[in-house]
Amino acid sequence: MRYVSTRGKAPVLNFEGAMLSGLARDGGLYLPETIPTLSGLNDLDGLPYDEVAFRVIRPFTGDSFSDAELRGAIDRAYARIEHAAKAPLRQLAPGHHLLELFHGPTLAFKDFAMQLIAQLFEIALKRSGRRITIVGATSGDTGSAAIEAFKGIDNVDVFIMFPHGRVSEVQRRQMTTPTAENVHALSVTGHFDDCQARLKDLFNDHAFRDAVGLAGVNSINWARIVAQIVYYVTACASLGMRPTDFTVPTGNFGDIFAGSVARAMGLPIRRLIVATNQNDILHRALTTGEYRMGTVEPSISPSMDIQVSSNFERALYLAYGGDAPAVSQLMDELRGGGFAISQGALQALREQYLSGRVSEEETLAMIRTIRAETGEILCPHSAVGVAVARRHIEPGVPMVTLATAHPAKFPDAVEAAIGLRPALPPHMARLFDLPERVTRVENDVEALKSLILDRRTQ
Numbered sequence: 525m526r527y528v529s530t531r532g533k534a535p536v537l538n539f540e541g542a543m544l545s546g547l548a549r550d551g552g553l554y555l556p557e558t559i560p561t562l563s564g565l566n567d568l569d570g571l572p573y574d575e576v577a578f579r580v581i582r583p584f585t586g587d588s589f590s591d592a593e594l595r596g597a598i599d600r601a602y603a604r605i606e607h608a609a610k611a612p613l614r615q616l617a618p619g620h621h622l623l624e625l626f627h628g629p630t631l632a633f634k635d636f637a638m639q640l641i642a643q644l645f646e647i648a649l650k651r652s653g654r655r656i657t658i659v660g661a662t663s664g665d666t667g668s669a670a671i672e673a674f675k676g677i678d679n680v681d682v683f684i685m686f687p688h689g690r691v692s693e694v695q696r697r698q699m700t701t702p703t704a705e706n707v708h709a710l711s712v713t714g715h716f717d718d719c720q721a722r723l724k725d726l727f728n729d730h731a732f733r734d735a736v737g738l739a740g741v742n743s744i745n746w747a748r749i750v751a752q753i754v755y756y757v758t759a760c761a762s763l764g765m766r767p768t769d770f771t772v773p774t775g776n777f778g779d780i781f782a783g784s785v786a787r788a789m790g791l792p793i794r795r796l797i798v799a800t801n802q803n804d805i806l807h808r809a810l811t812t813g814e815y816r817m818g819t820v821e822p823s824i825s826p827s828m829d830i831q832v833s834s835n836f837e838r839a840l841y842l843a844y845g846g847d848a849p850a851v852s853q854l855m856d857e858l859r860g861g862g863f864a865i866s867q868g869a870l871q872a873l874r875e876q877y878l879s880g881r882v883s884e885e886e887t888l889a890m891i892r893t894i895r896a897e898t899g900e901i902l903c904p905h906s907a908v909g910v911a912v913a914r915r916h917i918e919p920g921v922p923m924v925t926l927a928t929a930h931p932a933k934f935p936d937a938v939e940a941a942i943g944l945r946p947a948l949p950p951h952m953a954r955l956f957d958l959p960e961r962v963t964r965v966e967n968d969v970e971a972l973k974s975l976i977l978d979r980r981t982q
């Protein structure tokens with residue numbers, strides 16, 4: 525399988541190449557030339573998660589990994605998800621189901637992708653003898669998932685930038701308490717979008733990029749998207765492969781884009797609904813056709829506090845019919861604050877996605893409502909999803925809302941809603957007793973470069 529950049533000026537790569545580089549050299553994002561169809565959809569119900577994962581991921585990896593390597597990686601990756609179903613579907617109300625994606629080691633859905641790509645990186649790097657430096661930007665959950673997945677993996681250093689003071693204490697401690705020497709947590713002055721912009725600066729400095737073997741594992745990494753397709757498939761299989769709607773708490777558009785790939789593979793996904801908090805650039809874009817940056821308003825669902833949604837570029841590329849020059853032009857305009865989506869592309873996007881926005885008050889109210897109706901405690905991101913889903917439920921069509929994190933990861937928001945702090949699962953009980961290791965750094969690309977050169981273990 526061949527992968528091309530959304531901006532059309534980077535080398536065409538295979539799966540391993542696209543995975544190891546993350547961002548394409550022209551600043552674009554990699555996409556497969558064609559999306560494979562998944563056969564045997566009706567035979568999937570009741571299969572173990574790992575087996576479904578193998579069948580879904582295999583067509584994308586081409587000759588980059590042998591069947592045995594891929595099966596081994598999937599096995600090791602998902603052994604650390606502490607639920608037999610891995611991504612269990614729980615009924616919230618008649619016709620409304622919660623897809624629980626928070627049973628992994630850092631209690632958010634990002635473990636599903638990150639655990640797998642750490643295993644795939646290890647296989648690829650051992651084979652080539654290469655060493656690499658992973659740098660990531662996080663609004664909280666990506667960073668903890670990356671540090672947890674890559675700690676102690678040979679031939680890799682991991683540097684994670686997070687916005688100082690803007691991640692929850694559990695998120696921060698998950699990044700700062702692992703003791704492996706190859707993982708480094710960096711607390712950056714600024715917002716998540718600043719971290720993301722500095723990450724792009726590092727990747728666009730080709731000399732630095734080559735000198736340290738820079739690699740990315742942010743949600744733009746195609747291998748992460750592929751891993752996230754799997755739970756859409758297991759959810760559809762559990763619901764009998766009938767037309768199903770999905771609502772996805774959305775920030776960088778990675779998780780919901782995986783849903784659109786699942787649909788392109790042949791899954792009976794009817795509507796894909798983007799749920800945003802008050803940082804609603806995606807909802808505004810789909811409603812008005814104008815993709816305009818605002819300022820980030822910190823919210824109680826911080827993993828969705830963004831104004832630029834990087835994976836949206838992939839959806840734009842498809843909506844513009846693969847017109848890479850048009851996408852490059854839009855991304856140039858974005859540097860000046862935003863752009864207007866063409867009528868044709870907007871129509872194509874609206875055929876793929878609906879959207880909704882949820883205020884802070886509505887998020888808190890939804891945590892209370894669901895607790896009262898079901899006894900379940902939602903994390904604030906999942907509550908944003910459930911609130912939007914409830915506006916769109918139609919009789920006879922199952923609705924699945926992705927529950928993207930465990931409530932114990934965001935205890936302040938949960939406490940504000942229902943007056944109690946959810947307990948961490950037993951395997952994380954010691955988190956608050958462990959010493960932290962973190963480096964404070966300015967929002968400055970030169971400072972970051974020298975820090976990385978200085979701290980690498982290789």
Ligand SMILES: *Cc1c(COP(=O)(O)O)cnc(C)c1O
Binds near residue numbers: 776779780928
């Ligand atoms: C990352 C994250 C999201 C947003 O997912 P995207 O793929 O960036 O759209 C939502 N909820 C939680 C808990 C997250 O960690």
